[in-house]
Amino acid sequence: MQLGDNIAPRLAFGQALVELGGRNEDVVVLDCDVGASTQTGLFGEAYPDRFYQMGIAEQNMVGAAAGMSTMGFTPWVSTFAVFLAKRAVDQIRVSIAYPKLNVKLNGAYGGIPTGKAGATHQSVEDIAVMRCMPHMTVICPGDPYETQQAVYAATDFVGPVYLRTVRCPVPVIFDEKHTFEIGRSYTLQEGSDVTIIATGMMTPKALDAARELEKEGVKARMIHMPTIKPMDEEVIVKASKETGHIITVENHSRLGGLGGAVAEVLTEHAPCHLTRLGFPDVFGESGDNEAIFSKFGVNTENIIAAAKAVCR
Amino acid sequence: MSRLSENEVQELKQTCRYVRKMIINTIADAQCGHTGGSLSEVEILVALYFHVMNIDPGNPDMPERDRFLLSKGHSSPGYYAVLANRGYFHEKELGSFDAMGSMLQGHPCMLKTPGVDMSTGSLGQGLSAGIGMALGRAKRGMDFNTYVLIGDGELQEGQNWEAAMYAGHNKTAGLVAIIDYNKVQLAATVPDTLNLEPLADKWTAFGWDVLECDGHDIAEVVETFEKAEEIAKTGPVVIIAHTIKGKGVSFMEGKFEWHGRPPNEEEREKALAEIDACGCEKGDA
Structure with missing residues (x-):
């Protein structure tokens, strides 16, 4: 690999x-x-x-x-x-x-x-x-x-x-330098304008988006959150305080998943503006994966757009 | 196969009487608990814990022990009374049944109660877990038996039939299911709710050996378990135990109203007196 x-x-x-x-x-x-x-x-x-x-x-x-x-x-x-x-x-x-x-x-x-x-x-x-x-x-x-x-x-x-x-x-975005530990998050790119938190297969897309944003002058912090529970709350609180905007990205409903979990942490410890990218409260459909991700706003271009929108 | 001596039969009957009184007291003290199904399972549990199963109450996790799962987890007062009697914990714990902080939860919890081999309570789940133990037994090359007590109404849950199909197909050895066939469920009789018949034919069709017995004749229950142990060496076996809901207390017998209702003080006294006077010896299910 x-x-x-x-x-x-x-x-x-x-x-x-x-x-x-x-x-x-x-x-x-x-x-x-x-x-x-x-x-x-x-x-x-x-x-x-x-x-x-x-x-x-x-x-x-x-x-x-x-x-x-x-x-x-x-x-x-x-x-x-x-x-x-x-x-x-x-x-x-x-x-x-x-x-x-x-x-x-x-x-x-x-x-x-x-x-x-x-x-x-x-x-x-x-x-x-x-x-x-x-x-x-x-x-x-x-x-x-x-x-x-x-x-x-x-x-x-x-x-x-x-x-x-x-x-x-x-x-494949990780190699032997990466050590997965349950409960730990991984900051894959530093940044101070906005934080993108992604989980699962959305992390490679979010990383692409963060790199693209960097080229366009938006300093996006990109955090990979592979453990949804127990969640690395500290890094979320820190990101909220340091960047002021958080965008979550997941291959899951916007309700109750990564976005919901991050919202719970922020609300209690460090409220800030939060954009949840994920599936809206509707049933999906057959079709090409990437087309469906784009239709429901969960693709690389959507992450870039969301980051630009909050950083304006 | 060893026949029980008359003395052994009398001792087991005495234990059943004592367990029935503990059930009445436990539920009356807590003012909650499932009376009818606890009273119907008494002979089955006493036969298992006082004669059939290889267990050591002083070492409840002994690896080679026989396993027991109360799939009809709501009948926990009967289970707890037997475990206490057998020495897994002190009888006085029964006074804490259903109370906050108690080791005796409304439904069995393996993390809290010594002797409980599986947490149960959501109906239909015990047989599958029992299959897992039987699979583990085979893989470890052990020869204990796993006994799963299932309620009759509980057989309306589809998971039981997934499990039955699996064990029948795979000739899962070391697995004994027992149906507490008291023919009454929460709000009506079983036939009036969702009929199980032809019950024996269903199990046979799923590839199980089927035994039937009077679930209140302790000698017959023990004898049936001994037959089941032989059959279980090569495949799964189910015992359909014909029982009476509320057995041993005349005003509770066969009445769905006593599925989940505790006796008041007057009813407690009446019930204890009836059990003392005997009632529950004759196998007349």
């Missing part, structure tokens, strides 16, 4: 699981007939005796993972985010989060990129749902490299973790 490569985080995720399986015999993977899509199939091929095909039955999969974790296994449960975080939300809540069991949840196909599957498969609420659940850690890696680091970090962490991966290729 080289800087600038375009690699699907789902593939990076699948490869990381295989690597992990080689050195940790307690790692097991549970799949709901979507392993070929979410790439857990790679683990299934490498370690068939630790790969559990649960059929198209998310609720039972989540419960079975809870049971396995009580015996010292570290189950990675994987299916499309839209089904995992919503169809099986009560099972996650009662069978995993409440007893604080050591189960890792991979919400694959997070957000809009679903291979044109449309609204039924576009998970734009999963971060909000998972974020308000006690005992839950929520991670939204920024690129394929960080996705792999997050898989390892989540596995080492003891307790429930929701890890969101995406389907479409995303540019």
